[in-house]
Amino acid sequence: MQLHLDTTFGFDGMSLAGALAHLGVDMRPVLSALQQLDLPCRLLNVPQGPAGPGFRLTPADEALPADGLWPVSGLHAALESLPLPDEAREQAEKALRLLVEAQAQAHGVRPEGLAFAAREGVFVLLSLAAACWALALGRKALGITRVTASPLPWSSGTTQGPRGPLPLPSPAAALLLRGLPLRRTENDSDYSADPLPADGVALARVLPDAFELPEGIVRGLGVGYRPSGDDVWLRVWVLEEEETTPETPPVRRENRREETPDAQRRGGNEQIAQLETHLDHLTGEELGAALEALAALPEVLDVLWLPGLGKKSRPSGVLRLLCAPRHREVAAAALLRHTHSLGVRYCLLERTVLPRGAGRCLTGQALGPEGVMLPAKLYRLEGRDYARPEADAVREAAAALGVGVPALRMSRPDEY
Known part of the structure; x- marks a missing residue:
């Protein structure tokens, strides 16, 4: 079964959890664990929403502090204390790490020194934990083997943040959007809430196996709404991928050449982009800073520095990095930005990866x-x-x- 996330009207973890509950996924383990963490939540039925009937996961009033700060270390500790399944834990921790790095860069602070407003921290924890946990439960309950998503909605204008007006997408969300596909919305000024909060973009970097159109027979539809307001929602579709006979070869993802590292979970052959440049003009400190900055990019899979000698026996070397083909332009721009090299070479390589x-x-x-x-x-x-x-x-x-x-x-x- 394929689970397709229709992100046309926004994407965040609370909506995803509500949509999976609407599909029949039993959310009682999630609600019970959050109750024990003193973060009680309720699943509310929305009988007549703009996208049709659906569910809304919303924290109880006593779970939302009026003021105070929640440091990053506290968020990590709270997430660690939840009994998430292994895959869900790995996804939630990765999404939190991406979110913290983007927020820290947007605010000009070190990640370990970042602190969320207490109310914002509660929503971040609930969004990441509930979404990843609900998806893990959905894989078992619905037989989900693959998750796809539509391009994320482009929006403009402003929304009200905890420290005042914020541009859309927010600075942290904008940093996280690098390498992800976008589509323009028709009435982006009609939103009263941010359709793409930073925690939602962090989940979009972690949960989908691919961004593509759904293909198959529709077996279910779930609708999830934000905790407050009905103008941002998420629809998720369950599709049964059609089987084909040997006489009619299928035109399906499994039989096409993979062009992204998504093939890694199954193993096999895939394409990878390799970018490189010769460097002989940077100081040791500048080279170290460039390697560190490039390795931290989510689009970059690996970075390698090969020292040697260049023309006239000058100390030189090759800086090489790997990325998915769809991230080549982002990686090339970052390589030029951090090295001030005058050019970048690239090629597409075939590689075999283990499951x-x-x-x-x-x-x-x-x-x-x-x-x-x-x-x-x-x-x-x-x-x-x-x-x-x-x-x-x-x-x-x-x-x-x-x-x-x-x-x-x-x-x-x-x-x-």
Whole structure:
């Protein structure tokens, strides 16, 4: 089954959770866990909304503080305390990390120093956790194997933010939109709420497998509304992808050449864009800053610096980065911006990738009897499953435990 997100009238996590509930997904595990976290929420029936009947997930009044701040560390801790399924946890944590980095860049602060207004922080947590958890429940309940989305709606004008008027899309949302497809809306000035809040764009970077038109037989439709107001909604469609006989070869995504890293979850062949340039004019500090900035971009898959000698035996090198073909222009612009190189070469390469996914694994058994459970890459090779802890998670865990990074890789010796 394919789940298609019709984002024509906006996209955010609360609407997605409401739409999946409207499709029949049992949200009681989510509501119960949020109640235990002192964030009670209700699912309300909307019998006559602009997009038809639907559901609205809304926090109770006692879950919305009037003032105060919620630091980023508190949001991470609250998300960690929720019993999300592994894939949902990985998606929610990634979306939160992208959102925090964009908000920090928009406000000119370091990510660890960012704090949300308490009310805004509640909505961010609910949006990310409820959406990712509801989608995980929907995969099991509805047999969803693939998630697609329509291009995101372009909007202009202003909306009222916690610190005053904000342009649409907001500065953080605008940063997150790099590399994502947009379509212009006909009446974008009619919105009373932001159709694309930054947390919604962060989820759009994480949840869909592809941005494309739906294809198949419609088996269900769900409608989700924002907690307040009915002029921003989300429709989600469940489609059964048609099977074809060997005599009529299918024209389907699985039989076309993949041009994005979306193929990685299934494994196989895909295209990848490789960009490179020669550099011999940057100082060591400038080169280090460029590598760090390029590696932090969500569109960039990997960055490599190959030192060598150039003309007249000058110290030189090749800066090379990888990205999906659809992100080539964004990556090239970033490479030029951060290096002031006078040109960039690029080519399309074929590569074979192993089936992979996201999960968690146990490591650092030498540090204690139970070890440390960390987010990890899961992959399959020669019929066996493997897990590799995420590097960022290893560094954070090592710092929290007061040990070096290698300590989390070492095994505990036998008793002697």
